[in-house]
Amino acid sequence: MKTKLFLCLLLAVGSSTGVFAQGRIVANSIREYINADVKIVPREDGKGVSIVSEEPMYVAGQKVNYKNSAVYIAFSLHPEWDNVLLVADWTGSMYSYVGQIIRWHKLNIDKELVRNIVLFNDGDDAISSKPKRIGGTGGIYYANPNDIEGLLEQIEIAVDNGDGGDAEENDIEAILAGLNKFQEAQDIVLVADSSPVRDIKLMYNIEQPVNIIICDTGNIQDYIRLAYYTGGTITSAYDDIDFSDRQSINPANIVFEGNIYDVSMETATLNKQ
Template sequence: MPAVSVRALWWALLLVLVSATARAQTAPPAAADLDAFYDQLNAYRTARYQPLPELEALQLPATFSGAELKALRLQERHIVRIDLVYTAFRLNPTFNQRQLNLSRIRNLAAGVPGLLQDESVTWTLVEQTGCNSPAECQPFFHGFVVYVARHATAATMRADLDSLTRKLRILEKKRPKASKKAQGKKVACNLPGSRFSNRQMARSLRRLYRCPQREAQVVQFQLSVDARGAIQTVKVLPTARPVCVAELEEAIRKSVAFTSGFPIDRRMFPFIAKGAIRLPLGPLQLLGPPDMGFTSFALPDSAARLYRVFLKKKNKQHKNDYCEARITKKGELRAAADTAAPELALPPDANVVSRVLQRHPEWSKEVVVTDVTGSMFPYTYDLLAWLQLSALEDEKTFVFFNDGNDQSDKDKRVGKTGGLYHVRTDSYEAIKNKLIETMKAGGGGDAPENDAEALLYAQQLAAAPDSAELILIADNYTFPRDARLLKNTTAHVRIILCGVHDYINPKYLALARKHGFSLHTIEADLLDLSKLLEGETITIQGQQYQVTKDGFKLVRKT
């Protein structure tokens, strides 16, 4: 065979191999795989779709072209969420919306390789019900709404870091540094007095609450009380299993009474009391803990600007739980916030970290693990502001992570991404400096982070690794790429979710249910998710989620 023919044969073979590889990379998913993927999607109905205001939304019509797809510029930013939006109206009653939706998702996946495998992307089906004819439905949007976020780069991280240091400098000028030497003058403080013991409250509750309850769960409740000790509101917090909420709230109202407001510095203040009830209510036991009791007390924001209150557990010197209070300068926190750097548009839950930590003063021994990548900037500031304004009494361990010290996304390996920094101290300055060091070393890059790697690192730093208590401050919109590393963890993790505006990321609900973790938002504490069974639903902040074989999905939005 002539040499030229051999070369031609090799070129032809190479062309076949390249073509086959290209087809494999863009091949549509198998029908069964796509059906399984579709069945797990979040889905809700609304009169007319409104994009989320907190994220950058890009509209991609159902009949999108390659040019429109290219205009998304996904090489510069990453996808956070995709909503497939359509209308419920049908001209033909036999029309199959599911098949059309599957076709649209298949087309989008072919144009964005790896999209269906990206666990950090949240998918939602949105059916619009506000039109009843072709003419009415014509102006309604049909297609994909793609929510994106910028890739964190060295430049964007420098800008975030400049804003952070500016805001902290302003805050530091407005009040003395939080330290043991400058905590403010100590003043008299007593916990609000209850007219009834825990056993008396449990006895009353057992008489008043008759709702059937077979399976065990702990129900959290919250009371707002005025300065005279009169109960103003009673709220049962979201539960893992159904309860008769209205009946339980009324039973709590009738079973609880306080002798006064919160006594501090010879004055009475309104306060917030949190408690827990163990259901089902059993017969009254002479020994063992009662079925009802209080877990924490807190001042409202107006009083908290006057005093810093520290709740203490009983010890050798004190037979019961008690409190300590120190006076502070009125309005300093508000003034610092009002004069902070104006260029940053803060999200609605920008103070979620401080709010959760305020309502859980009992979290004193936990190791704090914090995502400090670009998406978390407002919450990083909130953590530092909280630490500066709340003097640390004991050494505490902090682990900060930046998802790999700015290494290329393609080089990141699960469990070996790096970018982990820790400090154990009671010094605000040392904590701030370590956090800034972590931010300078990297901004994160792509969406998913290495939260699990950071948690396992923190667990080994704990005094008792096998039973470590960890607090993870995480981004609701980006799910960790390495969650599978937590398969055998024995740590108890409390996850503070940042960026919960429209919904809780169902992947975090699934993670908490699988490992027995708890989730905490600016409004709610979600406990005992592991007790939910497949098929059960739970309502959280107006949204209804259903437990599925593989996790959770949003099924109704109010």
């Protein structure tokens, strides 16, 4: 979902300086958020801490309510995730969720649960008369999560370079790029909204489970397909499904947040493997 944030603030900054530094504004907002006071409790598995019962805050102009934050809920529900390759949609609607990821990681940084981060924005602002090339759209950025300032610098660069300009995203390209670069990754966690996945057909090249944190409501057919096909999980603020035992799941009747999804088309591909 493509949304340009802080329009009024950007206009004010631009009019006084002549420069529209949206990336710096977003990075500074996240920096302020991750450094704010927070109530924490130890996780039951001993792997770090979780955030609880905090008053809503704003990250990059977007409200964060911890009682229905898909990010914090997902990490609490899945303490088994370790040596994580975290792949995150980095377009306008996702700024607050990536802020939550960084905050959670900073609180648990000594555990090194998240080892590498990949941000993707669906090809920067490279819009032309030609369609984007599946698998070669670009707009992919790598960051070391243990270097918080370096991560924020990458965030600033990625924001200023654009957000793809259209609705679909290159989620699978980003996952495959991350796996190619960080081959030691144990668990893949994709953080995304309900934007369609332009390159969903590339998911057949993924050989590890993909665990998806879905951050908003909408038609998430592509993400249900991806989680089911790879034998991963999909988690929102209100629901959670584990597809590791596909034999026990009817692919034609998957219920998530009260909606029914049919991914039976994937069973034929799985049966050939």
